[in-house]
Amino acid sequence: MPVVDIPGSKSITARALFLAAAADGVTTLVRPLRSDDTEGFAEGLARLGYRVGRTPDTWQVDGRPQGPAVAEADVYCRDGATTARFLPTLAAAGHGTYRFDASPQMRRRPLLPLTRALRDLGVDLRHEEQEGHHPLTVAAAGVEGGEVTLDAGQSSQYLTALLLLGPLTRTGLRITVTDLVSVPYVEITIAMMRAFGVEVRCEGDVFVVPPGGYGATTYAVEPDASTASYFFAAAAVTGGEVTVPGLGEGALQGDLGFVDVLRRMGAEVSVGAESTTVRGSGELRGVTVNMRDISDTMPTLAAVAPFASGPVRIEDVANTRVKECDRLEACAENLRRLGVEVATGPDWIEIQPGPAGGPVGAEIKSYGDHRIVMSFAVTGLRVPGISFDDPGCVRKTFPGFHEEFGALRARL
Ligand SMILES: O=C(O)C1=C[C@@H](OP(=O)(O)O)[C@@H](O)[C@H](O)C1
Numbered sequence: 001m002p003v004v005d006i007p008g009s010k011s012i013t014a015r016a017l018f019l020a021a022a023a024d025g026v027t028t029l030v031r032p033l034r035s036d037d038t039e040g041f042a043e044g045l046a047r048l049g050y051r052v053g054r055t056p057d058t059w060q061v062d063g064r065p066q067g068p069a070v071a072e073a074d075v076y077c078r079d080g081a082t083t084a085r086f087l088p089t090l091a092a093a094g095h096g097t098y099r100f101d102a103s104p105q106m107r108r109r110p111l112l113p114l115t116r117a118l119r120d121l122g123v124d125l126r127h128e129e130q131e132g133h134h135p136l137t138v139a140a141a142g143v144e145g146g147e148v149t150l151d152a153g154q155s156s157q158y159l160t161a162l163l164l165l166g167p168l169t170r171t172g173l174r175i176t177v178t179d180l181v182s183v184p185y186v187e188i189t190i191a192m193m194r195a196f197g198v199e200v201r202c203e204g205d206v207f208v209v210p211p212g213g214y215g216a217t218t219y220a221v222e223p224d225a226s227t228a229s230y231f232f233a234a235a236a237v238t239g240g241e242v243t244v245p246g247l248g249e250g251a252l253q254g255d256l257g258f259v260d261v262l263r264r265m266g267a268e269v270s271v272g273a274e275s276t277t278v279r280g281s282g283e284l285r286g287v288t289v290n291m292r293d294i295s296d297t298m299p300t301l302a303a304v305a306p307f308a309s310g311p312v313r314i315e316d317v318a319n320t321r322v323k324e325c326d327r328l329e330a331c332a333e334n335l336r337r338l339g340v341e342v343a344t345g346p347d348w349i350e351i352q353p354g355p356a357g358g359p360v361g362a363e364i365k366s367y368g369d370h371r372i373v374m375s376f377a378v379t380g381l382r383v384p385g386i387s388f389d390d391p392g393c394v395r396k397t398f399p400g401f402h403e404e405f406g407a408l409r410a411r412l
C-alpha cells in the first residue's frame with residue numbers, strides 16, 4: 001500500500017512567511033514547502049531586510065512589526081501570485097520605497113482590485129507599465145486603516161492580502177466583499193491569523209480585522225492538498241491505493257475536497273484523523289461538479305476525465321483562465337491532442353469519455369504551468385507516449401515531482 005509523503009502547502013508556507021515577518025518575535029516554520037514560489041517569497045522578505053534563516057526542515061524569521069528593515073528595495077516575485085500580491089501589501093505597512101516586478105507569466109496576471117483597495121486606504125501605489133499589473137512601486141508610509149470595499153471574484157488572494165494587512169494598520173480594517181472565489185483559501189488565512197494571535201470577525205460579507213499586530217509562534221506546515229490530488233488521482237485511475245499522511249479530518253486546505261469528487265466517481269475514499277487514503281475501484285463514472293472552491297484541482301480532474309464511463313463537466317471555474325495560463329483552454333487543447341472530445345465555455349469544460357481504443361500519446365503543451373504537467377502525468381499512467389515540452393515547470397510548487405511520481409508508478 002503506497003504511502004506518499006507530500007511536500008508542504010504552498011499557500012500555508014506563503015501565509016506563514018508573511019505572518020512571521022509581521023509578528024513580534026522569532027517564528028519557526030516546520031516543514032515549509034521548498035519550491036520556486038516559496039523560495040521566491042523568502043528571498044523577497046530578505047530583500048525587504050527581514051532575516052530569514054533556512055535549514056532543510058525549518059525556516060526561522062525574525063519578525064518586524066514596524067515593517068521592512070530597509071528604506072528601498074527591488075523585489076522580484078518570480079511566478080508566484082502569493083508573493084506578487086502579498087509582499088507589496090506587507091511593504092505598504094512599512095516606511096520606504098519598494099518596487100516589485102515578476103516573471104512575464106506573473107506580469108500578465110491581474111491585481112487591480114487589490115491595488116484599488118490599497119489606494120482607497122491611502123497607499124501610494126503606482127503601476128509602471130500597465131494599470132493593475134507588475135511592475136509596481138509602493139511608496140509606503142504606514143496604513144491608517146478603516147473601511148474598504150473589495151471585489152474578490154477573480155481571486156481570493158486580494159482578500160487574503162487585505163486580511164493579513166489588517167492587524168498592521170493603526171485602526172484595523174473593515175472589508176466589505178462584493179464577490180468571492182476560492183473561499184476555503186480565505187478560511188486558511190483566518191485560521192492562520194488566529195494561530196498568530198488575531199481573531200477576524202465575519203459578519204456576512206464584511207470582514208472585521210482588529211489592529212494590534214501578530215505574535216510569533218512555531219508553525220507546522222501541512223502537506224499540500226493540491227499536490228496530493230495527483231497522487232490520489234493516480235490511485236483512482238490505476239485501481240491502486242495511495243495514502244497521504246498529514247492530511248486528515250482537521251486539514252485546513254479545501255483542496256483535500258478533491259477526494260470527494262473521486263468518491264462520487266467511484267473511488268473508495270477514507271479520510272481519517274491523520275491521513276487520507278484513496279483506492280481505485282476499477283470503475284470511474286462521469287460527474288458534473290462545481291469547482292469554484294477547489295479550482296486548482298480542475299486540471300487534475302480534466303486529465304483523468306477521459307477514463308470515466310460518462311462525460312465529466314466542471315463548472316464555475318472562470319478564474320482558472322487567469323492562473324499560470326488559461327487553464328480551461330490549456331486542458332482542452334491537450335485533451336484534444338490525445339484524441340479526446342472536449343468543449344469549453346466562459347466558466348466550464350466538458351470532457352467526453354476517451355475515444356474507442358483509448359486516448360493516444362502526444363506531447364503535452366505545458367504553458368509554463370506546473371499543474372498542467374502534473375495533471376497530465378496522471379493521464380500518462382494509462383496512456384503510453386505522453387511527453388512534456390517543459391517538464392521542469394513543476395519547480396513552482398514541487399521540484400521533485402517527476403522522481404516522486406515515477407517512484408509511485410513503480411509501486412502501484
Ligand atoms: O491564497 C492562496 O494561497 C491561493 C488561492 C487560490 O487562488 P485564487 O483565489 O486566485 O483562486 C489558489 O488558486 C492559489 O493556488 C493559491
Ligand SMILES: C=C(OP(=O)(O)O)C(=O)O
Pocket residue numbers: 079080081082296323324371397
Ligand atoms: C494558481 C496557482 O498559483 P498562484 O496563484 O499562487 O500563483 C496554483 O498553484 O495553481
